[in-house]
Amino acid sequence: MKVIAVIPARYASTRFPAKLMQDLGGKTVILRTYEAAIATKLFDDVFVVTDSELIYNEIISNKGKALMSIKEHESGSDRIAEAVANIDVDIVVNVQGDEPFIDKQSLEKLIEVFDSSITQDDTFGHVDLASLMREISNEEEINNSNNVKVVVDQNNFALYFSRSVIPYPRDKNAGVRYFQHIGIYAFRKQALLDFYTLPMKSLEASEKLEQLRYLEFGKRIKMVETSHVGIGIDTQEDLVKARLLLK
Secondary structure, X not given: OOEEEEEEEOOOOOXXXXXXXXXXXXXXXXXXXXXXXXXXXXXXXXXXXXXXXXXXXXXXXXXXXXXXXXXXXXXXXXXXXXXXXXXXXXXXXXXXXXXXXXXXXXXXXXXXXXXXXOOOOOOHHHOOEEXXXXXXXXXXXXXXXXXXXXXXXXXXXXXXXXXXXXXXXXXXXXXXXXXXXXXXEEEEHHHHHHHHHOOOOHHHHHHOOOHHHHHHOOOOEEEEEOOOOOXXXXXXXXXXXXXXXXX
């Protein structure tokens, strides 16, 4: 089973322009992330996929591997699908470009979903993609529309994702667990290629969540529980915290 990591890297960012090219302990954020992905030793190859010549040159000049996007893309899945179309690979892991502190254990769990020699789940062959979730209990976190929630079936396959509170707590004593979706994915290559050709439907358009396109077209998303909280760099304040953490 050939597994690669792809790091989609846009230069533009509404909240923090050029965040991937910011200095983090003597190296740019995107280079730190690229090197961290390689350091896990989980992947047969690691690529940065970008629409920016600056980011492309940053990776290439540091003897890394980078690909330029040919088209404009609205989602990370589209960008990755274009990049891997002509690459011989079985599983593609999407690593967030603004999260240089990669949690190896979480990525390992995602990849194991597709490994028939490890998993005991006889439905593994029906998994199109896998992603991470963490339990949340704080009401502020649950009600925050920036935290995407996911509900799963008894085998941890995703039933729905939403920015709203799901399930709605009509009975507060029902013992429901709430899960926040963490947007790190592992895909079968074919699932990515299918996504690239499928149109956006109403659920995805309404919630602005690309993972709903997979569900709307019958793809199966296996959710893997983790306790790890990623450290993303979305603001200048996040960058300051990341610099302190690196020290």
